[in-house]
Amino acid sequence: MSEHPFPVVDGIPPGRALLGDRIRELIEASVCVRDDEADLAAAASQVEAVTKALLAAGSAKPLLLAALEGGGHLSINNPLEGPGNPLAPPLSWVHVGPESVCADVLLGAAHEGPPGRVHGGWVAAVLDHVLGRATAAAGFPGMTASLTVDYHQGTPYAVPLTAEARFVRRDGRKLYATGELKAGEVVCATASAILVHFSADRFPVSGPD
Numbered sequence: 001m002s003e004h005p006f007p008v009v010d011g012i013p014p015g016r017a018l019l020g021d022r023i024r025e026l027i028e029a030s031v032c033v034r035d036d037e038a039d040l041a042a043a044a045s046q047v048e049a050v051t052k053a054l055l056a057a058g059s060a061k062p063l064l065l066a067a068l069e070g071g072g073h074l075s076i077n078n079p080l081e082g083p084g085n086p087l088a089p090p091l092s093w094v095h096v097g098p099e100s101v102c103a104d105v106l107l108g109a110a111h112e113g114p115p116g117r118v119h120g121g122w123v124a125a126v127l128d129h130v131l132g133r134a135t136a137a138a139g140f141p142g143m144t145a146s147l148t149v150d151y152h153q154g155t156p157y158a159v160p161l162t163a164e165a166r167f168v169r170r171d172g173r174k175l176y177a178t179g180e181l182k183a184g185e186v187v188c189a190t191a192s193a194i195l196v197h198f199s200a201d202r203f204p205v206s207g208p209d
Contacts, residue, residue: 008065012076016084023086028108068096080129091129091163100166101134107157117154123181124149127191130165131177135195138167142175142195155181155188173197 026047033040064084065073074093076084081091081103089111091103105126113119128147135142155161165179175195181188 007063008067008073009076010066012066012074012083016076020082020084020086020088020090024088027086027110031110031112068093078129080125089126091126093133094162096133096137098138098167100164101130101137102162102164103130103133105161105163106159107155107161109157111157114154116156118157120149120151123151123155123189124191126161126163127165127179127181127189128193130163131179131191131193132195134165134167134177134179135175135197140167140170140175140195140197141199142197144193145174145196146194147191148193149189149191151189152187156183159183161188170197 030043062077064076066076068074074081074083076082078090079085079087080089081093082088083090089105089107091105093101093103095102107118107122107126111118111122113121124147127149128144131147132142132144160183162182163179164182165177168176168178170176173196175197176192177195178190178192180190
């Protein structure tokens with residue numbers, strides 16, 4: 001077990017990841033199904049039964065980390081990268097290094113804003129997340145103080161996207177990073193951020209019970 005102030009597990013719990021995948025599929029299906037093609041009331045009843053069973057099993061600490069092969073940790077329940085969190089697309093890290101990071105991401109109809117395009121808030125969230133990962137990978141974990149996103153064109157969903165970010169510089173506790181979200185070779189959005197460096201021990205979390 002790694003000496004880390006947050007709970008760390010050996011690898012991604014397969015059951016949690018599988019459940020996250022199935023619920024993501026359910027979310028996508030629920031926003032795409034036509035009311036006249038399915039018994040939505042019956043489906044809601046089945047979902048309610050499963051929800052009750054999971055609640056009866058008790059609650060776990062939401063912050064759960066697994067070591068990444070290239071260094072750092074994967075937040076299993078994170079709403080952007082967590083395979084155990086159905087809200088997450090999730091991001092799949094292709095590269096995590098001290099100079100840059102890169103992730104693949106696939107957003108779906110559940111993330112739609114304008115017709116056929118990803119909601120701008122999700123675009124900003126993805127970019128914010130990879131910018132934070134870039135500063136952390138450089139050795140300076142931080143929290144976003146300012147995020148500027150330029151939308152160059154609508155981001156399509158249901159197609160592979162690439163999110164990249166780079167740590168630019170540090171000025172005291174201020175961290176600077178830039179990044180972009182691309183569909184193939186087309187840049188859909190770019191971002192720059194100022195983050196405030198913090199030490200992990202400022203957010204102590206007890207280890208697993």
